[in-house]
Amino acid sequence: MELRQLKYFLAVAEESNFTRAAERVHVSQPGISAQIRQLENSLGTTLIDRSGRSAGLTAVGEVAFHHARAVLAAVEALRHAVDEMNGLVRGRLVVGMVTACTVTPLFEALASFHLAHPGVEISLVEDDSAKLVDYVREGTVDLALIGAAGRAPEDLDGQQVISEAIVAAVPPGHPLASEDGVTLAELSAYPVICLPKGTGIRAVLDQASAARGLTPTVALQASAPGAVVHLAERGLGVAVLSESMLAQHPQLRTVPITDADIAAVLALVSAPTKSPALRELLVHCQDSFGAPADKGLVSAGKTAAD
Missing domain, CATH: 1.10.10.10 (Winged helix-like DNA-binding domain superfamily/Winged helix DNA-binding domain)
Incomplete structure (x- = not known):
């Protein structure tokens, strides 16, 4: 038989x-x-x-x-x-992360997974969030840490790890430094320094402004939040970042943007079909990130929902 x-x-x-x-x-x-x-x-x-x-x-x-x-x-x-x-034992995973990522729970998850499953090859890809989402959809990236406006893409499985507001940041002596808040219309009167298109922070700024018929004047942009901060410190414009990105930069005065009502979200996303290795990595991510956070899973204040 x-x-x-x-x-x-x-x-x-x-x-x-x-x-x-x-x-x-x-x-x-x-x-x-x-x-x-x-x-x-x-x-x-x-x-x-x-x-x-x-x-x-x-x-x-x-x-x-x-x-x-x-x-x-x-x-x-x-x-x-x-x-x-x-x-x-012999798998391979491609993990994507936003450019200039310093979110330590992701690194901790990768380290603990590698310790438990040393035979699985791990590759890292850095890019902006929009491209990383495309890579996950195409199947060239298994898991990605991305920034988004409001929520992660609905066609992907996601674990939200940060949801926070965008804020303006200016050096002492700037006209906004003494204000308790600024509207998007008021902000449009100043040159803005922000992350580039394709990032979650920029998507929030653009979408919130467009909802009010406004177009922000982005004079300078940089892919690393730290670079945005340094440019703002030198008086080249108003930095627009998330609150946790500015936590370690007391030299800038943080000013709430009162009508930017779309949250900047940081999320882990993956396609619905998952390999055994990816399912195991997601367990390690859950252990490292824990419950979804409202603020600040950020190392050195450099990266949140970018």
């Missing part, structure tokens, strides 16, 4: 026809007939009633059908279990 014979037997039983069954399993009709004859000979009984126009099951065939299906299901489960273990 061979597994392929059981497979052919199930195909004939389900199709009630040798020709259709042969087409389904991609063998010739004489070939499938011969294999089922061999199966019947090995069992010492007839499984298929060939007397009518259709190929029906004999009484013994009915019993054999259920057992054959259970055997093939068990073989498939065995193969799946072995593939899962091999995936954790």
Whole structure:
């Protein structure tokens, strides 16, 4: 008795026809007939009633059908279990992260995963959030830490880890330094320094401004939040970042943007279909990031939802 014979037997039983069954399993009709004859000979009984126009099951065939299906299901489960273990022993993961990422829980998750599964190769890709989302959709990146406006893309699985407001930041002596808040309309009177398009922070600024019929005057942009801060410190414009990005820069005065009502979100995103290695990495990410945070999973105040 061979597994392929059981497979052919199930195909004939389900199709009630040798020709259709042969087409389904991609063998010739004489070939499938011969294999089922061999199966019947090995069992010492007839499984298929060939007397009518259709190929029906004999009484013994009915019993054999259920057992054959259970055997093939068990073989498939065995193969799946072995593939899962091999995936954790010899797998490969591509992890994307926003440019200038210093979110330490991600690095901690990668380190703990590598310690537990040293055979899985990990590659890192840095890019802006919009491109990382495309890479996850294409399947070239397995998991990505991205910034977004309001929420992570709905077509991807996501774990939100930060949700916070964008704010303006200016050096002492700037006209906004003494204000308790600034509107987007008031902000548009000044040159703005921000992250580039494709980042979560910039998406929040652009979307919130567009909702009020405004276009922010972005005079300078830099991919690293720290560079935005340094440019603002030198009086080249008003920095627009998230609150946690500015936490370690007391030399700038933080001014709330009172009508920017879209949150800057930092999230881990992955495609719905996941390899065994990716499922395991997500467990480590959950342990490292913990429950979704409202503020600041940021190292050195450099990166939040960018």
